[in-house]
Amino acid sequence: xxxxxxxxxxxxxxxxxxxxxxxxxxxxxxxxxxxxxxxxxxxxxxxxxxxxxxxxxxxxxxxxxxxxxxxxxxxxxxxxxxxxxxxxxxxxxxxxxxxxxxxxxxxxxxxxxxxxxxxxxxxxxxxxxxxxxxxxxxxxxxxxxxxxxxxxxxxxxxxxxxxxxxxxxxxxxxxxxxxxxx
Amino acid sequence: xxxxxxxxxxxxxxxxxxxxxxxxxxxxxxxxxxxxxxxxxxxxxxxxxxxxxxxxxxxxxxxxxxxxxxxxxxxxxxxxxxxxxxxxxxxxxxxxxxxxxxxxxxxxxxxxxxxxxxxxxxxxxxxxxxxxxxxxxxxxxxxxxxxxxxxxxxxxxxxxxxxxxxxxxxxxxxxxxxxxxx
DNA sequence: GTCTATAATTTGATAGAC
DNA sequence: GTCTATCAAATTATAGAC
Numbered sequence: 001x002x003x004x005x006x007x008x009x010x011x012x013x014x015x016x017x018x019x020x021x022x023x024x025x026x027x028x029x030x031x032x033x034x035x036x037x038x039x040x041x042x043x044x045x046x047x048x049x050x051x052x053x054x055x056x057x058x059x060x061x062x063x064x065x066x067x068x069x070x071x072x073x074x075x076x077x078x079x080x081x082x083x084x085x086x087x088x089x090x091x092x093x094x095x096x097x098x099x100x101x102x103x104x105x106x107x108x109x110x111x112x113x114x115x116x117x118x119x120x121x122x123x124x125x126x127x128x129x130x131x132x133x134x135x136x137x138x139x140x141x142x143x144x145x146x147x148x149x150x151x152x153x154x155x156x157x158x159x160x161x162x163x164x165x166x167x168x169x170x171x172x173x174x175x176x177x178x179x180x181x182x
Numbered sequence: 183x184x185x186x187x188x189x190x191x192x193x194x195x196x197x198x199x200x201x202x203x204x205x206x207x208x209x210x211x212x213x214x215x216x217x218x219x220x221x222x223x224x225x226x227x228x229x230x231x232x233x234x235x236x237x238x239x240x241x242x243x244x245x246x247x248x249x250x251x252x253x254x255x256x257x258x259x260x261x262x263x264x265x266x267x268x269x270x271x272x273x274x275x276x277x278x279x280x281x282x283x284x285x286x287x288x289x290x291x292x293x294x295x296x297x298x299x300x301x302x303x304x305x306x307x308x309x310x311x312x313x314x315x316x317x318x319x320x321x322x323x324x325x326x327x328x329x330x331x332x333x334x335x336x337x338x339x340x341x342x343x344x345x346x347x348x349x350x351x352x353x354x355x356x357x358x359x360x361x362x363x364x
Numbered sequence: 365g366t367c368t369a370t371a372a373t374t375t376g377a378t379a380g381a382c
Numbered sequence: 383g384t385c386t387a388t389c390a391a392a393t394t395a396t397a398g399a400c
Contacts, residue, residue: 017287017289017290018203018287018289018290018291019201019202019203019286019287019290020201021200021201021203021204022203022287022290096286099342100286100335100338101286101287102342103286103338103339103341103342104201104278104282104283104285104286104287104338104342105199105200105201105204105283105286105287106341106342107199107200107341108199108200108201108204109200114342117342118342118343118344121339121342121343122343125348139351141351142347142351142354142355143351145336145339145347145348145351145352146332146336146351146352146355148335148339149332149335149336149338149339149340149348149349149352150328150331150332150335150352151335152335152338152339153282153330153331153332153333153334153335153336153338154327154328154331154335156282156285156286156331156334156335156338157285157303157327157330157331157334158331159285159288159289160281160284160285160286160288160296160299160300160303161300161303161304162300165324165327166307166327166331167331169321169323169324169325169327169328170327170328170331170332172324173324173328
């Protein structure tokens with residue numbers, strides 16, 4: 001794999017654990033057996049690294065959702081798979097969404113990074129709003145905003161307490177709306 | 183006001199904006215027209231400052247909820263006021279909950295600080311669980327976990343996007359369960 | 365309690381050789 | 383692309399005077 005991607009991989013994992021300011025060029029370089037100066041060739045400033053990080057994360061996530069929901073026909077199915085994608089991503093590597101972490105410290109981030117985080121959330125909400133519109137919900141955007149907020153918050157609270165049941169309960173709240181009444 | 187409280191005030195405001203690692207003794211001291219060395223008299227290590235910060239935040243928040251809900255009789259009223267307390271705290275100063283920010287970077291925090299954050303969430307969930315139990319909800323704890331997650335996530339997404347409507351929509355999702363059917 | 369002085373370490377970043 | 387060398391600034395922290 002090329003160095004740039006490797007840098008992004010390591011930076012992403014570390015930032016999802018501890019935030020933007022807790023990750024240093026030196027730490028990343030050490031893990032790659034490189035010198036920190038070499039990283040500046042790929043990402044001159046940390047701000048550049050941050051922007052590239054969120055952009056890649058954003059594109060990757062959208063591509064994943066697109067791929068997983070492409071063959072589905074109903075909005076219910078699409079939302080269900082969307083939530084499960086989030087759950088899988090969270091449970092597999094045990095890391096909170098990159099934008100949940102960066103979003104929490106957004107006012108302290110370099111402006112271009114904060115802007116990318118903002119766009120990530122807006123795209124997520126737009127996508128989910130479209131699904132709720134197809135379902136003729138009375139307030140599709142409010143529904144989407146709540147669902148995204150719930151997922152993001154659940155990852156944080158679940159991670160901070162070490163209680164996976166919190167995420168499960170929250171994800172289930174979104175899905176239960178589609179279960180047939182008994 | 184005594185210096186310790188003043189330090190905590192400034193540190194809290196800054197950390198709620200940008201996270202634990204973005205706040206330095208120097209910055210805090212400068213705002214007080216002090217030298218950074220003086221701060222170490224009150225909080226020898228940054229870890230001590232972090233613990234004191236979360237403890238004070240936690241106690242203050244619980245006292246506020248206790249005071250606001252003491253005279254209320256029904257769980258519905260208590261939950262409603264609880265959510266409104268969160269909303270007021272968020273909208274008045276425009277800052278995300280301290281534990282939302284620290285919770286997002288929990289794996290990167292000093293252990294004693296992370297432990298305090300964890301306890302904050304557990305206490306919040308316990309309190310809310312008790313209310314849902316009184317309402318005879320089928321899964322009171324799951325309900326409480328979802329509600330806390332939703333509030334925390336809504337602050338973050340709302341703050342990161344600059345869209346206050348997101349928090350409003352999310353808070354309303356919790357409250358709407360009590361509105362009489364028309 | 366706050367100061368001066370200072371230390372040790374870390375950090376983001378640059379210049380220039382290979 | 384990666385290295386060595388280096389830098390200026392920032393950061394946590396301590397010792398000891400006042």
